[in-house]
Amino acid sequence: MALPKPIRILAAVTICLFLFLFVQIFRSEPGQMKMPESLPVGQKYQEWDHDPQLDPSGEPPDPLRRVEGDNYAPDNENSARINATILSLVRNSELEEMLQSMADLERTWNHKFNYPWTFFNDVPFTDEFKKRTSAATKAKTYYHQVPAEHWDIPSWINMDLYHESVSLLVSQKVQYMEKPSYHQMCRWNSGFFSQHPALAHTQYYWRVEPNVHFFCDVDYDVFRWMQDHNKTYGWNVNIHDSAESISTLWPETLKFLEDKKEYVHENSARAWLEDGSKRPDNKRVAHGYSTCHFWSNFEIGDMSFWRSQKYRDYFDHLDKSGGFFYERWGDAPVHSVALGLFEDKSKIHWFRDIGYQHIPFFNCPNNPKCKGCAKGRFTDGAAWLEREDCRPIWFKHVGMD
Ligand code: GDP
Numbered sequence: 391m392a393l394p395k396p397i398r399i400l401a402a403v404t405i406c407l408f409l410f411l412f413v414q415i416f417r418s419e420p421g422q423m424k425m426p427e428s429l430p431v432g433q434k435y436q437e438w439d440h441d442p443q444l445d446p447s448g449e450p451p452d453p454l455r456r457v458e459g460d461n462y463a464p465d466n467e468n469s470a471r472i473n474a475t476i477l478s479l480v481r482n483s484e485l486e487e488m489l490q491s492m493a494d495l496e497r498t499w500n501h502k503f504n505y506p507w508t509f510f511n512d513v514p515f516t517d518e519f520k521k522r523t524s525a526a527t528k529a530k531t532y533y534h535q536v537p538a539e540h541w542d543i544p545s546w547i548n549m550d551l552y553h554e555s556v557s558l559l560v561s562q563k564v565q566y567m568e569k570p571s572y573h574q575m576c577r578w579n580s581g582f583f584s585q586h587p588a589l590a591h592t593q594y595y596w597r598v599e600p601n602v603h604f605f606c607d608v609d610y611d612v613f614r615w616m617q618d619h620n621k622t623y624g625w626n627v628n629i630h631d632s633a634e635s636i637s638t639l640w641p642e643t644l645k646f647l648e649d650k651k652e653y654v655h656e657n658s659a660r661a662w663l664e665d666g667s668k669r670p671d672n673k674r675v676a677h678g679y680s681t682c683h684f685w686s687n688f689e690i691g692d693m694s695f696w697r698s699q700k701y702r703d704y705f706d707h708l709d710k711s712g713g714f715f716y717e718r719w720g721d722a723p724v725h726s727v728a729l730g731l732f733e734d735k736s737k738i739h740w741f742r743d744i745g746y747q748h749i750p751f752f753n754c755p756n757n758p759k760c761k762g763c764a765k766g767r768f769t770d771g772a773a774w775l776e777r778e779d780c781r782p783i784w785f786k787h788v789g790m791d
Protein backbone atom coordinates (compact mmCIF):
# COMPACT_ATOMS: atom_id res chain seq x y z
CA MET A 391 0.00 0.00 0.00
CA ALA A 392 1.42 3.41 -0.98
CA LEU A 393 2.23 5.83 1.85
CA PRO A 394 0.44 9.22 1.85
CA LYS A 395 2.38 11.87 -0.08
CA PRO A 396 3.37 14.05 2.93
CA ILE A 397 4.87 10.99 4.67
CA ARG A 398 6.82 10.08 1.52
CA ILE A 399 8.21 13.61 1.28
CA LEU A 400 9.14 13.55 4.97
CA ALA A 401 10.89 10.19 4.54
CA ALA A 402 12.81 11.45 1.51
CA VAL A 403 13.91 14.61 3.34
CA THR A 404 15.01 12.56 6.36
CA ILE A 405 17.06 10.19 4.20
CA CYS A 406 18.70 13.12 2.41
CA LEU A 407 19.54 14.76 5.72
CA PHE A 408 21.08 11.54 7.02
CA LEU A 409 23.14 11.11 3.87
CA PHE A 410 24.30 14.72 4.08
CA LEU A 411 25.37 14.33 7.72
CA PHE A 412 27.06 11.01 6.97
CA VAL A 413 29.14 12.58 4.20
CA GLN A 414 30.01 15.57 6.42
CA ILE A 415 31.21 13.33 9.24
CA PHE A 416 33.50 11.31 6.98
CA ARG A 417 34.81 14.34 5.14
CA SER A 418 36.12 16.03 8.27
CA GLU A 419 39.90 15.81 8.68
CA PRO A 420 41.98 16.17 11.81
CA GLY A 421 42.58 19.83 12.52
CA GLN A 422 39.24 20.86 11.14
CA MET A 423 36.84 22.74 13.30
CA LYS A 424 34.34 20.48 15.08
CA MET A 425 30.83 21.77 15.35
CA PRO A 426 30.32 23.04 18.89
CA GLU A 427 27.79 20.92 20.75
CA SER A 428 25.70 23.87 21.75
CA LEU A 429 24.76 24.79 18.18
CA PRO A 430 21.86 23.07 16.42
CA VAL A 431 23.13 20.22 14.23
CA GLY A 432 23.81 21.36 10.70
CA GLN A 433 24.08 25.05 11.51
CA LYS A 434 27.28 26.35 10.07
CA TYR A 435 29.51 28.33 12.35
CA GLN A 436 29.87 31.60 10.44
CA GLU A 437 32.11 31.26 7.40
CA TRP A 438 34.60 29.09 9.29
CA ASP A 439 34.63 25.79 7.43
CA HIS A 440 38.26 24.84 7.96
CA ASP A 441 41.18 25.92 10.06
CA PRO A 442 42.82 28.92 8.35
CA GLN A 443 46.20 27.50 9.28
CA LEU A 444 45.61 24.85 6.61
CA ASP A 445 45.89 27.64 4.02
CA PRO A 446 49.38 28.53 2.83
CA SER A 447 50.68 31.61 4.64
CA GLY A 448 53.93 33.50 5.05
CA GLU A 449 55.28 36.54 6.84
CA PRO A 450 53.26 39.53 8.00
CA PRO A 451 53.36 42.70 5.86
CA ASP A 452 56.40 44.93 5.32
CA PRO A 453 58.31 46.65 6.70
CA LEU A 454 60.26 43.70 8.07
CA ARG A 455 63.69 44.37 9.58
CA ARG A 456 66.21 41.65 8.85
CA VAL A 457 69.76 40.73 9.73
CA GLU A 458 72.23 42.63 7.55
CA GLY A 459 75.90 42.25 8.33
CA ASP A 460 76.43 42.60 12.07
CA ASN A 461 73.37 44.80 12.76
CA TYR A 462 72.04 42.28 15.29
CA ALA A 463 75.34 40.85 16.55
CA PRO A 464 75.21 40.14 20.30
CA ASP A 465 78.05 42.49 21.19
CA ASN A 466 77.16 45.30 18.78
CA GLU A 467 76.65 48.37 20.97
CA ASN A 468 74.86 50.19 18.15
CA SER A 469 72.72 47.29 17.10
CA ALA A 470 69.32 47.56 15.44
CA ARG A 471 67.69 45.96 18.49
CA ILE A 472 65.01 48.03 20.16
CA ASN A 473 64.13 48.29 23.81
CA ALA A 474 62.82 44.79 24.36
CA THR A 475 63.42 41.54 26.17
CA ILE A 476 62.35 37.94 26.20
CA LEU A 477 60.82 37.44 29.61
CA SER A 478 60.18 34.41 31.75
CA LEU A 479 58.85 33.80 35.23
CA VAL A 480 60.20 30.39 36.12
CA ARG A 481 61.11 28.13 39.02
CA ASN A 482 64.58 26.69 39.61
CA SER A 483 63.03 23.24 39.36
CA GLU A 484 61.99 23.97 35.76
CA LEU A 485 65.53 24.41 34.47
CA GLU A 486 65.45 21.54 31.94
CA GLU A 487 62.06 22.68 30.62
CA MET A 488 63.31 26.26 30.35
CA LEU A 489 66.35 25.08 28.40
CA GLN A 490 63.99 23.30 26.02
CA SER A 491 62.04 26.51 25.37
CA MET A 492 65.25 28.47 24.97
CA ALA A 493 66.71 25.99 22.50
CA ASP A 494 63.61 26.27 20.31
CA LEU A 495 63.36 30.05 20.38
CA GLU A 496 67.10 30.52 19.87
CA ARG A 497 67.12 28.08 16.95
CA THR A 498 64.12 29.58 15.17
CA TRP A 499 64.61 33.27 15.92
CA ASN A 500 66.84 34.67 18.59
CA HIS A 501 70.24 33.40 17.43
CA LYS A 502 69.70 35.90 14.60
CA PHE A 503 68.51 38.88 16.66
CA ASN A 504 70.09 38.30 20.08
CA TYR A 505 67.51 39.94 22.28
CA PRO A 506 68.27 39.57 26.00
CA TRP A 507 66.53 37.02 28.19
CA THR A 508 65.20 38.30 31.53
CA PHE A 509 64.28 35.69 34.13
CA PHE A 510 62.10 36.28 37.17
CA ASN A 511 61.57 34.12 40.20
CA ASP A 512 59.92 34.52 43.61
CA VAL A 513 63.07 33.00 45.20
CA PRO A 514 66.72 33.53 44.19
CA PHE A 515 67.89 31.66 41.10
CA THR A 516 70.44 28.94 41.72
CA ASP A 517 73.94 29.24 40.26
CA GLU A 518 73.23 26.21 38.13
CA PHE A 519 70.11 27.84 36.68
CA LYS A 520 72.05 30.97 35.84
CA LYS A 521 75.03 29.11 34.43
CA ARG A 522 73.08 26.79 32.15
CA THR A 523 70.56 29.32 30.86
CA SER A 524 73.27 31.86 30.09
CA ALA A 525 75.17 29.14 28.20
CA ALA A 526 72.06 28.53 26.05
CA THR A 527 72.24 31.90 24.25
CA LYS A 528 74.78 34.35 22.85
CA ALA A 529 72.55 37.17 24.06
CA LYS A 530 72.67 38.79 27.48
CA THR A 531 70.81 37.14 30.35
CA TYR A 532 69.43 38.82 33.46
CA TYR A 533 68.06 37.29 36.67
CA HIS A 534 65.75 39.06 39.07
CA GLN A 535 63.75 38.26 42.14
CA VAL A 536 60.17 39.42 42.40
CA PRO A 537 59.78 41.83 45.34
CA ALA A 538 57.64 40.53 48.19
CA GLU A 539 55.14 43.36 47.77
CA HIS A 540 54.44 42.10 44.24
CA TRP A 541 54.17 38.46 45.22
CA ASP A 542 52.86 37.97 48.74
CA ILE A 543 49.15 37.50 49.31
CA PRO A 544 47.94 41.05 49.96
CA SER A 545 46.82 42.13 53.42
CA TRP A 546 43.18 42.68 52.41
CA ILE A 547 42.65 39.01 51.54
CA ASN A 548 40.61 37.24 54.22
CA MET A 549 42.29 33.86 54.52
CA ASP A 550 39.22 32.18 56.03
CA LEU A 551 37.22 33.29 53.03
CA TYR A 552 40.04 32.14 50.75
CA HIS A 553 39.97 28.64 52.28
CA GLU A 554 36.20 28.45 51.99
CA SER A 555 36.41 29.53 48.37
CA VAL A 556 39.05 26.90 47.71
CA SER A 557 36.75 24.12 48.96
CA LEU A 558 33.90 25.40 46.87
CA LEU A 559 35.82 25.85 43.63
CA VAL A 560 37.83 22.66 44.04
CA SER A 561 34.47 20.88 44.13
CA GLN A 562 33.69 22.66 40.84
CA LYS A 563 36.94 21.28 39.43
CA VAL A 564 38.77 24.58 39.09
CA GLN A 565 42.33 23.54 38.33
CA TYR A 566 45.08 24.81 40.70
CA MET A 567 42.51 26.48 42.97
CA GLU A 568 44.14 24.96 46.04
CA LYS A 569 47.65 26.18 45.16
CA PRO A 570 48.25 29.65 46.65
CA SER A 571 51.36 30.12 44.48
CA TYR A 572 49.27 29.68 41.33
CA HIS A 573 47.03 32.56 42.40
CA GLN A 574 50.11 34.63 43.19
CA MET A 575 51.60 33.84 39.80
CA CYS A 576 48.40 34.87 38.00
CA ARG A 577 48.23 38.10 39.94
CA TRP A 578 51.88 38.89 39.19
CA ASN A 579 51.46 38.18 35.49
CA SER A 580 48.30 40.28 35.46
CA GLY A 581 49.56 43.35 37.15
CA PHE A 582 53.16 43.36 38.31
CA PHE A 583 55.63 42.08 35.75
CA SER A 584 55.55 45.41 33.92
CA GLN A 585 56.19 47.25 37.21
CA HIS A 586 59.41 45.44 38.12
CA PRO A 587 62.16 48.07 38.50
CA ALA A 588 64.51 46.01 36.32
CA LEU A 589 62.17 46.55 33.37
CA ALA A 590 61.70 50.28 33.92
CA HIS A 591 63.51 51.08 30.68
CA THR A 592 62.12 48.20 28.64
CA GLN A 593 59.11 48.64 26.41
CA TYR A 594 58.43 45.40 24.52
CA TYR A 595 58.47 41.85 25.86
CA TRP A 596 57.99 38.33 24.58
CA ARG A 597 56.73 36.02 27.29
CA VAL A 598 58.12 32.49 27.18
CA GLU A 599 57.29 29.65 29.55
CA PRO A 600 59.28 26.52 30.28
CA ASN A 601 58.48 23.49 28.13
CA VAL A 602 57.02 25.24 25.11
CA HIS A 603 57.97 24.58 21.50
CA PHE A 604 58.60 26.86 18.54
CA PHE A 605 58.44 25.31 15.09
CA CYS A 606 58.99 27.96 12.43
CA ASP A 607 61.97 30.00 11.32
CA VAL A 608 61.18 33.64 11.86
CA ASP A 609 63.50 35.90 9.90
CA TYR A 610 62.48 39.40 10.93
CA ASP A 611 62.79 41.41 14.13
CA VAL A 612 59.45 40.70 15.78
CA PHE A 613 59.76 43.53 18.29
CA ARG A 614 60.63 46.03 15.59
CA TRP A 615 57.63 44.77 13.62
CA MET A 616 55.37 45.56 16.59
CA GLN A 617 56.80 49.05 16.75
CA ASP A 618 56.75 49.74 13.00
CA HIS A 619 53.15 48.54 12.72
CA ASN A 620 51.96 50.30 15.85
CA LYS A 621 50.85 47.10 17.59
CA THR A 622 50.23 46.76 21.31
CA TYR A 623 49.76 43.04 21.65
CA GLY A 624 50.48 39.90 19.70
CA TRP A 625 48.81 36.58 20.38
CA ASN A 626 49.00 33.09 19.07
CA VAL A 627 46.23 30.88 20.53
CA ASN A 628 42.71 31.99 21.48
CA ILE A 629 40.63 29.70 23.71
CA HIS A 630 37.76 29.61 26.17
CA ASP A 631 38.51 29.53 29.88
CA SER A 632 37.09 27.61 32.81
CA ALA A 633 34.07 29.81 33.51
CA GLU A 634 33.96 28.82 37.20
CA SER A 635 37.45 30.28 37.71
CA ILE A 636 36.27 33.77 36.65
CA SER A 637 32.56 33.85 37.44
CA THR A 638 32.66 37.39 38.86
CA LEU A 639 35.41 38.88 36.66
CA TRP A 640 32.93 40.36 34.19
CA PRO A 641 30.49 41.72 36.83
CA GLU A 642 33.47 43.27 38.63
CA THR A 643 34.62 44.76 35.32
CA LEU A 644 31.19 46.26 34.69
CA LYS A 645 31.27 47.75 38.18
CA PHE A 646 34.61 49.36 37.33
CA LEU A 647 33.19 50.71 34.06
CA GLU A 648 30.30 52.45 35.83
CA ASP A 649 32.71 55.26 36.74
CA LYS A 650 35.06 54.87 33.83
CA LYS A 651 32.88 54.55 30.76
CA GLU A 652 35.29 56.79 28.87
CA TYR A 653 38.03 54.14 29.27
CA VAL A 654 36.37 51.90 26.67
CA HIS A 655 38.06 52.46 23.32
CA GLU A 656 35.81 53.61 20.49
CA ASN A 657 37.26 50.88 18.27
CA SER A 658 37.38 48.20 20.96
CA ALA A 659 36.90 44.45 20.56
CA ARG A 660 34.20 44.41 23.23
CA ALA A 661 31.81 42.49 20.95
CA TRP A 662 34.36 39.65 20.90
CA LEU A 663 34.37 39.54 24.72
CA GLU A 664 30.60 39.28 24.88
CA ASP A 665 30.01 36.85 22.01
CA GLY A 666 28.88 33.65 23.68
CA SER A 667 27.63 32.03 20.49
CA LYS A 668 30.17 29.22 20.58
CA ARG A 669 29.99 28.39 24.29
CA PRO A 670 26.76 29.86 25.71
CA ASP A 671 27.17 27.94 28.96
CA ASN A 672 30.50 29.61 29.59
CA LYS A 673 28.98 33.01 29.02
CA ARG A 674 26.16 32.22 31.44
CA VAL A 675 28.46 31.02 34.23
CA ALA A 676 30.84 33.94 33.64
CA HIS A 677 27.85 36.34 33.78
CA GLY A 678 28.23 37.90 30.37
CA TYR A 679 31.83 37.22 29.33
CA SER A 680 32.33 34.53 26.71
CA THR A 681 35.58 33.47 28.52
CA CYS A 682 37.40 33.69 25.17
CA HIS A 683 40.94 34.90 25.81
CA PHE A 684 44.42 35.22 24.36
CA TRP A 685 46.39 32.32 25.81
CA SER A 686 48.95 34.34 27.70
CA ASN A 687 51.73 31.79 28.02
CA PHE A 688 52.56 33.33 24.63
CA GLU A 689 52.50 37.11 24.56
CA ILE A 690 54.43 39.66 22.56
CA GLY A 691 53.47 43.03 23.90
CA ASP A 692 54.11 46.66 24.56
CA MET A 693 54.32 47.19 28.31
CA SER A 694 53.15 50.78 27.92
CA PHE A 695 49.64 49.34 27.84
CA TRP A 696 50.08 47.51 31.17
CA ARG A 697 51.58 50.69 32.62
CA SER A 698 48.85 53.00 31.33
CA GLN A 699 46.56 54.79 33.77
CA LYS A 700 43.58 52.87 32.39
CA TYR A 701 45.14 49.52 33.07
CA ARG A 702 46.61 50.46 36.45
CA ASP A 703 43.17 51.65 37.60
CA TYR A 704 41.50 48.53 36.26
CA PHE A 705 44.05 46.17 37.79
CA ASP A 706 43.85 47.92 41.19
CA HIS A 707 40.09 47.61 41.13
CA LEU A 708 40.28 43.88 40.36
CA ASP A 709 43.03 43.35 42.89
CA LYS A 710 41.10 45.03 45.70
CA SER A 711 38.04 42.93 44.91
CA GLY A 712 40.02 39.82 45.89
CA GLY A 713 39.06 37.71 42.87
CA PHE A 714 42.64 36.59 42.26
CA PHE A 715 42.23 34.56 45.46
CA TYR A 716 38.52 34.04 46.13
CA GLU A 717 38.20 32.82 42.57
CA ARG A 718 41.13 31.89 40.36
CA TRP A 719 41.30 34.69 37.87
CA GLY A 720 43.98 33.98 35.34
CA ASP A 721 46.22 36.61 33.84
CA ALA A 722 45.00 35.49 30.42
CA PRO A 723 41.35 36.53 30.87
CA VAL A 724 42.36 39.65 32.82
CA HIS A 725 44.73 40.76 30.06
CA SER A 726 42.21 39.84 27.40
CA VAL A 727 39.30 41.72 28.97
CA ALA A 728 41.48 44.80 29.37
CA LEU A 729 42.74 44.63 25.78
CA GLY A 730 39.24 43.95 24.50
CA LEU A 731 37.86 47.03 26.25
CA PHE A 732 40.60 49.63 26.43
CA GLU A 733 42.67 49.06 23.30
CA ASP A 734 42.04 49.76 19.65
CA LYS A 735 41.34 46.33 18.21
CA SER A 736 43.46 47.11 15.16
CA LYS A 737 46.51 47.15 17.47
CA ILE A 738 46.10 43.49 18.38
CA HIS A 739 47.85 41.08 16.06
CA TRP A 740 47.60 37.33 15.46
CA PHE A 741 51.14 35.97 14.97
CA ARG A 742 49.99 33.17 12.72
CA ASP A 743 53.54 32.69 11.45
CA ILE A 744 55.03 31.80 14.84
CA GLY A 745 54.54 28.05 15.15
CA TYR A 746 54.00 27.28 18.81
CA GLN A 747 52.96 24.64 21.30
CA HIS A 748 52.18 24.78 24.97
CA ILE A 749 50.50 21.56 25.98
CA PRO A 750 47.78 20.82 24.86
CA PHE A 751 47.36 23.44 22.08
CA PHE A 752 49.25 24.36 18.92
CA ASN A 753 49.48 27.13 16.42
CA CYS A 754 50.91 25.49 13.35
CA PRO A 755 50.86 27.36 10.03
CA ASN A 756 51.06 25.93 6.55
CA ASN A 757 54.38 27.57 5.86
CA PRO A 758 57.57 26.02 4.43
CA LYS A 759 59.52 27.64 7.27
CA CYS A 760 57.91 25.28 9.81
CA LYS A 761 59.10 21.86 10.94
CA GLY A 762 57.90 19.48 13.61
CA CYS A 763 54.19 20.28 13.89
CA ALA A 764 51.19 19.22 11.83
CA LYS A 765 49.85 22.20 9.88
CA GLY A 766 46.42 23.28 11.01
CA ARG A 767 46.49 21.06 14.09
CA PHE A 768 44.94 22.81 17.05
CA THR A 769 45.36 20.16 19.73
CA ASP A 770 46.81 16.71 20.20
CA GLY A 771 44.77 16.23 23.37
CA ALA A 772 41.28 14.83 23.85
CA ALA A 773 38.79 15.51 21.05
CA TRP A 774 36.63 17.81 23.21
CA LEU A 775 39.53 20.27 23.41
CA GLU A 776 38.76 21.31 19.82
CA ARG A 777 35.73 23.08 21.23
CA GLU A 778 37.93 25.42 23.24
CA ASP A 779 39.20 27.13 20.09
CA CYS A 780 37.65 30.59 19.89
CA ARG A 781 39.72 32.11 17.09
CA PRO A 782 36.58 32.06 14.89
CA ILE A 783 34.98 34.59 17.23
CA TRP A 784 38.02 36.85 17.10
CA PHE A 785 38.14 36.65 13.30
CA LYS A 786 34.43 37.35 13.11
CA HIS A 787 34.68 40.56 15.13
CA VAL A 788 38.17 41.73 14.30
CA GLY A 789 39.64 39.86 11.36
CA MET A 790 42.97 38.17 10.89
CA ASP A 791 45.42 40.96 11.53
P1 GDP B 1 49.90 26.65 33.41
O1 GDP B 1 50.58 26.94 32.10
O2 GDP B 1 48.66 27.46 33.60
O3 GDP B 1 49.72 25.20 33.68
O4 GDP B 1 50.87 27.20 34.57
P2 GDP B 1 52.42 27.02 34.75
O5 GDP B 1 52.69 26.06 35.87
O6 GDP B 1 53.10 26.77 33.44
O7 GDP B 1 52.84 28.46 35.28
C1 GDP B 1 52.86 29.58 34.45
C2 GDP B 1 54.23 30.24 34.47
O8 GDP B 1 54.53 30.73 35.77
C3 GDP B 1 55.39 29.30 34.13
O9 GDP B 1 56.36 30.05 33.46
C4 GDP B 1 55.89 28.85 35.49
O10 GDP B 1 57.25 28.54 35.43
C5 GDP B 1 55.66 30.09 36.32
N1 GDP B 1 55.32 29.82 37.72
C6 GDP B 1 54.16 29.29 38.21
N2 GDP B 1 54.18 29.25 39.56
C7 GDP B 1 55.38 29.74 39.94
C8 GDP B 1 56.02 29.95 41.22
O11 GDP B 1 55.46 29.69 42.28
N3 GDP B 1 57.27 30.49 41.19
C9 GDP B 1 57.92 30.82 40.03
N4 GDP B 1 59.15 31.31 40.11
N5 GDP B 1 57.35 30.64 38.84
C10 GDP B 1 56.10 30.11 38.77
Ligand code: MN
Nearest residue numbers: 599600687748
Ligand atom coordinates in the same frame (compact mmCIF):
# COMPACT_ATOMS: atom_id res chain seq x y z
MN1 MN C 1 52.45 26.67 31.43
